[in-house]
Amino acid sequence: MPADRPTPESRRQFLRQATLGTGGALLAAGPLSSVLAQQQAPAVITAERLRPQVRSGAMSGDTTRDAAMLWSQTDRVARMVVEYSAHENFKNAQTITGPLALARNDYTARVDLRGLPVAQRLYYRVRFQDLQHKSAWSEPVTGSLIIAGGSGRDISFAFSGDEAGQGWGINEAWGGYRVYETMRRFQPDFFIHSGDQIYADGPIQAEVTLDDGSIWRNLVTPAKAKVAETLDDFRGNFAYNLLDANKKRFMAEVPFLVQWDDHEVRNNWCPDQRIDAADKRYQERDLNLLMQRARQAMFEYNPFRIDSADPQRIYRSFDYGPLLEVFMLDERSYRSANSANAQDRQGADTAFLGTAQMRWLKQSLRRSRSTWKVIASDMPLSIVVPDLNPGVPPDTYEAWANGEHGMPLGRELEVARLLRFIKHHQIRNVVWVTADVHYASATHYTPQKARFTDFEPFWEFVGGPLHAGSFGPGKIDRTFGPDVRHVSIPMDMKQNRPPTELHQFFGIGKIDAKTKAMTVSLHNVEGNKLYGVELAPQA
Numbered sequence: 001m002p003a004d005r006p007t008p009e010s011r012r013q014f015l016r017q018a019t020l021g022t023g024g025a026l027l028a029a030g031p032l033s034s035v036l037a038q039q040q041a042p043a044v045i046t047a048e049r050l051r052p053q054v055r056s057g058a059m060s061g062d063t064t065r066d067a068a069m070l071w072s073q074t075d076r077v078a079r080m081v082v083e084y085s086a087h088e089n090f091k092n093a094q095t096i097t098g099p100l101a102l103a104r105n106d107y108t109a110r111v112d113l114r115g116l117p118v119a120q121r122l123y124y125r126v127r128f129q130d131l132q133h134k135s136a137w138s139e140p141v142t143g144s145l146i147i148a149g150g151s152g153r154d155i156s157f158a159f160s161g162d163e164a165g166q167g168w169g170i171n172e173a174w175g176g177y178r179v180y181e182t183m184r185r186f187q188p189d190f191f192i193h194s195g196d197q198i199y200a201d202g203p204i205q206a207e208v209t210l211d212d213g214s215i216w217r218n219l220v221t222p223a224k225a226k227v228a229e230t231l232d233d234f235r236g237n238f239a240y241n242l243l244d245a246n247k248k249r250f251m252a253e254v255p256f257l258v259q260w261d262d263h264e265v266r267n268n269w270c271p272d273q274r275i276d277a278a279d280k281r282y283q284e285r286d287l288n289l290l291m292q293r294a295r296q297a298m299f300e301y302n303p304f305r306i307d308s309a310d311p312q313r314i315y316r317s318f319d320y321g322p323l324l325e326v327f328m329l330d331e332r333s334y335r336s337a338n339s340a341n342a343q344d345r346q347g348a349d350t351a352f353l354g355t356a357q358m359r360w361l362k363q364s365l366r367r368s369r370s371t372w373k374v375i376a377s378d379m380p381l382s383i384v385v386p387d388l389n390p391g392v393p394p395d396t397y398e399a400w401a402n403g404e405h406g407m408p409l410g411r412e413l414e415v416a417r418l419l420r421f422i423k424h425h426q427i428r429n430v431v432w433v434t435a436d437v438h439y440a441s442a443t444h445y446t447p448q449k450a451r452f453t454d455f456e457p458f459w460e461f462v463g464g465p466l467h468a469g470s471f472g473p474g475k476i477d478r479t480f481g482p483d484v485r486h487v488s489i490p491m492d493m494k495q496n497r498p499p500t501e502l503h504q505f506f507g508i509g510k511i512d513a514k515t516k517a518m519t520v521s522l523h524n525v526e527g528n529k530l531y532g533v534e535l536a537p538q539a
Helices: 008-016 178-184 231-241 245-251 287-300 355-367 412-424
Strands: 034-037 058-064 067-073 078-085 094-101 108-113 122-130 141-145 155-160 190-193 207-209 215-217 256-258 316-319 324-328 372-376 430-434 441-445 458-462 482-487 505-511 518-524 529-535
Touching: 058 122, 058 141, 058 245, 058 316, 067 122, 078 108, 094 108, 155 178, 178 245, 178 505, 231 287, 256 324, 324 355, 355 412, 430 505, 441 518, 458 518, 482 529
Parallel strands: 058 256, 155 190, 190 256, 324 372, 372 430, 430 458
Antiparallel strands: 034 094, 058 067, 067 108, 078 094, 078 122, 122 141, 155 505, 207 215, 316 324, 441 458, 441 482, 505 518, 518 529
């Protein structure tokens, strides 16, 4: 075990000190107001009703180079104060007096920690000071993080997606979101959440009868008893997932890199869409309005580092030094409407990433000096995903692929241009990770098996679901020469299988600092390795 990681026993002792609680979470953006070295933890008063409450734990995320975002939430107007130290006992702690948690942001707050050491575990403690009763402090919420990278140090990360979908919510008798505890034991440096972090369109019922007659019992909240339409509905969906103790324990140790997919708003949504009248669950049918509310809630409930030049922007990159850079995409905000996806010319009706994001991705990949470039795509490249929403014509497609197996058409034209660019600019060691389809797979793409051949071979790994119904496997489009090396579920599996059948999956990526080889493995909810491959870096 590396010297910079605590032992399992010290981690357990540290976590026993954590106040993990239950409840919702949000953030209030604002610059750091002061940094005071070696400040003692503030005294707290004993009257519990006067103390700010912190029920959703704390989370770190958007770690890159020497920076990390910290996030938490309280229940009233209060000042966020963060202490952090390289020592578990908070010796020589630095103190950050952060922003106010305000009602307009559901009493959440975040701070951007800068100038942090790389490859060293840092311990943090979050408290809130009541604005009116200055002597009233919340109980501390503790966590730790590590910024991946550093000379001579391996890098590891986890990836998955799809959380609380198809009516499978928190069943505490079953163990809640068990996959988070399993991933935590792998001690990844960070976690890529590939989208469908919530199911805003997926109400949860208190009980579901399983095929064997047993009862699955969900924890239910008012926000999860209906589809999300108001801002508070969307907030409540994010808050629901923070009721799970496994997730809070995981996020107290592992930073999140988050993107979104469709269920943060509604199944298979695209901009300027209206919900068909056949879906009687919705009173609000304007997808642009629902999208705005969903985006706000997602920003509020995650440790996003908001781009000051473009506050709505979700796509971004994270530089972890000479071994790794991660590129998080947004395949929702700029896409065209779902169609037969068979256009023979690229235009507004074939957009998926859109012009500005594609330009950013190409420039960022070309500029990157890291050995490995991981593209986090919220949808897979060759798995055919039909759009089955009410009122949608047959043979309408939701993802990149159209199932034609021929030369690129529709959205595949964007893929072809990107793959050609990567080849012609000699951008090496590009790996794709994704989720969305509710099963895990590993696919190697080669021009020798493709109709479009102007690209270098590459790998794509699919994780998920974290905790949702299991589906698939999907049909494969052969345009880009996919060679499917592993599928995690039976080919004849009945659809929407519950978590009790253990078809919940995640991936682990590890980069060896000495050899620079990347090993990617796929695992089930119990941590069993289902598939693994070692990828040698190309110079």
